[in-house]
Amino acid sequence: MVNDLWKIMNSASELGDGSQHKSKSTCSYLLWTTLLFVIVLLAVTVTGTVLFMNNYHAPPMPDGPPLIRTNQGEGNALVTVERGDGSRVNIFIDPNCPDYGKNFLRLEGAHTSLLHSLTDHDSDLKGQKGQDNVLLVNLAEQLGTMSVHASQLKRDYDSLRRGQGNLGQELNVLQTEQGRLIQLLSESQVNMVKVVNSVNEALSSLQKETGSIKNRLKADLQRAPTRGARPKTCANGSRPRDCSDIYASGQREDGTYSIFPTHHPSGFQAFCDMTTDGGGWTVIQRREDGSISFFRGWDAYRNGFGKITGEHWLGLRQINTLTIQANYELRIDLEDFENNTAFAQYGTFGVGLLSVDPNDDGYPLTIADYSGTAGDSLMKHNGMKFTTMDQDNDHSENNCASFYHGAWWYRNCHTSNLNGKYLNGQHTSYADGIEWSSWTGWQYSLKFSEMKIRPTKKETK
Numbered sequence: 001m002v003n004d005l006w007k008i009m010n011s012a013s014e015l016g017d018g019s020q021h022k023s024k025s026t027c028s029y030l031l032w033t034t035l036l037f038v039i040v041l042l043a044v045t046v047t048g049t050v051l052f053m054n055n056y057h058a059p060p061m062p063d064g065p066p067l068i069r070t071n072q073g074e075g076n077a078l079v080t081v082e083r084g085d086g087s088r089v090n091i092f093i094d095p096n097c098p099d100y101g102k103n104f105l106r107l108e109g110a111h112t113s114l115l116h117s118l119t120d121h122d123s124d125l126k127g128q129k130g131q132d133n134v135l136l137v138n139l140a141e142q143l144g145t146m147s148v149h150a151s152q153l154k155r156d157y158d159s160l161r162r163g164q165g166n167l168g169q170e171l172n173v174l175q176t177e178q179g180r181l182i183q184l185l186s187e188s189q190v191n192m193v194k195v196v197n198s199v200n201e202a203l204s205s206l207q208k209e210t211g212s213i214k215n216r217l218k219a220d221l222q223r224a225p226t227r228g229a230r231p232k233t234c235a236n237g238s239r240p241r242d243c244s245d246i247y248a249s250g251q252r253e254d255g256t257y258s259i260f261p262t263h264h265p266s267g268f269q270a271f272c273d274m275t276t277d278g279g280g281w282t283v284i285q286r287r288e289d290g291s292i293s294f295f296r297g298w299d300a301y302r303n304g305f306g307k308i309t310g311e312h313w314l315g316l317r318q319i320n321t322l323t324i325q326a327n328y329e330l331r332i333d334l335e336d337f338e339n340n341t342a343f344a345q346y347g348t349f350g351v352g353l354l355s356v357d358p359n360d361d362g363y364p365l366t367i368a369d370y371s372g373t374a375g376d377s378l379m380k381h382n383g384m385k386f387t388t389m390d391q392d393n394d395h396s397e398n399n400c401a402s403f404y405h406g407a408w409w410y411r412n413c414h415t416s417n418l419n420g421k422y423l424n425g426q427h428t429s430y431a432d433g434i435e436w437s438s439w440t441g442w443q444y445s446l447k448f449s450e451m452k453i454r455p456t457k458k459e460t461k
């Protein structure tokens with residue numbers, strides 16, 4: 001149309017060139033007015049169209065915003081949009097797309113459970129509120145109880161502290177006492193050590209003293225040469241102390257003599273053997289015919305019995321007073337019923353040599369230095385006390401004197417029994433005769449036995 005208008009205008013211009021200048025300006029004005037009108041009309045039309053289009057695509061929602069739900073009974077619809085006017089728009093799942101249905105189901109489940117949880121939590125909160133109240137009441141009660149307990153504990157603590165204080169004081173007292181006891185103990189130990197030391201000193205001095213006494217006694221015993229100070233014979237009127245003195249005075253006949261030992265001033269009679277082995281023997285015992293009973297008690301054996309010229313026992317007291325004068329030797333002569341003879345000799349002999357009271361001490365035997373032909377049957381009796389039927393000094397549970405019918409320096413019991421029964425040789429009983437076991441055993445009672453003593457030869461020279 002514009003082109004048409006341009007063409008009209010062009011053709012009008014071509015018609016009136018020059019002459020028609022006035023008609024030409026009126027025509028141009030009309031043309032512009034028409035053109036403007038067309039433009040306005042066009043603008044109104046376009047605007048109306050646009051407005052219509054806009055109203056179509058965004059119609060106003062009369063009753064609020066649409067409600068969006070998922071899968072609410074619409075078959076395969078994933079999401080349903082329900083508008084305010086009640087119309088619904090379903091969004092379906094594209095079959096070519098991945099199936100997110102299950103995920104949405106899970107999401108919905110999660111959502112539902114979350115809702116339930118929230119609801120439950122809410123109800124729980126309500127219930128819990130009630131419980132909390134109860135709990136608070138309980139807590140308050142317990143707090144009260146605990147306060148009471150705390151007060152009690154505090155009181156206990158205070159009393160314990162007081163007790164601890166008392167205990168501490170008692171402990172201090174005990175420690176003081178302990179210290180005092182320890183001090184006492186150490187002092188006692190010191191005193192004990194002093195006592196032990198003094199006892200040791202006393203013991204050692206006692207031992208020294210004993211040793212010196214022993215030496216002195218030995219010296220006294222060996223001082224027998226002081227016998228040399230006495231007259232060797234009786235010629236000058238001095239009394240003989242034993243048969244040795246009588247022999248020294250020139251007497252050579254066997255027989256009964258009076259002798260006066262130093263500690264036996266009244267003296268007594270004894271048989272002197274002046275012929276056997278140089279003579280000068282004082283006989284202290286003889287058995288020869290069984291005429292005298294030797295089964296006697298203590299007093300008889302202490303004082304002596306029998307006939308000096310025949311069977312006899314000189315007596316322990318006499319023997320003691322003789323043997324304490326000097327070193328004496330012992331000779332025992334034996335004979336059997338076949339007239340065989342034997343002898344046993346001992347270089348040292350004595351009874352009660354170291355006894356203060358020989359009688360109380362039991363006249364213990366000192367014997368040593370055997371020689372001879374009969375064998376030794378006496379050394380085992382060395383140191384033993386004399387036992388009689390009425391005085392048991394032996395080591396046997398029985399009385400050896402009673403058991404073996406004699407009297408001797410029994411141990412437990414004997415190797416010799418020269419004071420036994422006179423049984424005339426061989427006998428069936430055991431060891432109760434006149435036995436010298438080393439020569440004739442324990443079942444042969446000898447015919448003859450004689451015990452004699454004299455000072456050892458070096459004493460008489």
Ligand SMILES: [Ca+2]
Binds near residue numbers: 394
């Ligand atoms: Ca006994």
